[in-house]
Amino acid sequence: QSALTQPASVSGSPGQSITISCTGTSSDVGSYNLVSWYQQHPGKAPKLMIYEVSKRPSGVSNRFSGSKSGNTASLTISGLQAEDEADYYCCSYAGISTLVFGGGTKLTVL
Amino acid sequence: QLQLQESGPGLVKPSETLSLTCTVSGGSISSSNYYWGWIRQPPGKGLEWIGSIYYSGSTYYNSSLKSRVTISVDTSKKQFSLKLSSVTAADTAVYYCARLLLPEESFDPWGQGTLVTVSS
Secondary structure, three states: OOOEEOOOEEEEOOOOOEEEEEEOOOOOOOOOOOEEEEEEOOOOOOEEEEEOOOEOOOOOOOOEEEEEEOOEEEEEEOOOOHHHOEEEEEEEEOOOOOEEEEOOEEEEEO | OOEEEEEOOOEEOOOOOEEEEEEEEOOOOOOOOEEEEEEEEOOOOOOEEEEEEOOOOOEEEOOOOOOOEEEEEEOOOOEEEEEEOOOOHHHOEEEEEEEEEOOOOEEEEEOOOEEEEEOO
């Protein structure tokens, strides 16, 4: 199980939109619509933001959206706000009840 | 509201066994809709899935840790536990427990995490 590939960092100005990519393989991201995304603020536990590629848990802002094409999943945050500054991790089901995380992306709101 | 709380020693000596327990409150540990998982995060690094357990005791482990990991469950105490043997400094991390939703295969909620340092 190799970690999914995410950009180390992305940045954007308030009000703008940013997209974070998460690239896996045909054994994980490409085979299952079971990609989730987590937001982690410094010193805090991760929080589920997106599950099953594009579904939002209750209480998560509709500014967060997810998609997938082939072996790459993406998280888009629109109308960027200062509170969105955090680390973001993708995670994919990889078969036989195993899971793999991405390396994480640091989002900076300029 | 479901809550999870990790507990265990914050300092473990090299070559010894790391042992942590996660206590579940505000909900059932025996539901067929969930697994229960352990995830760790070395300081300044990313998340790593360690393994998951069903209330019946079925387990699944990260292949890179499988030879050293044991996850168990005690439904009567609403707890599940992690044991990681032969630890080294590379096992120093914040260890999180979390509920794994089925069939969504996503973790929610998470415990607050506990830092375990491996040092003599």
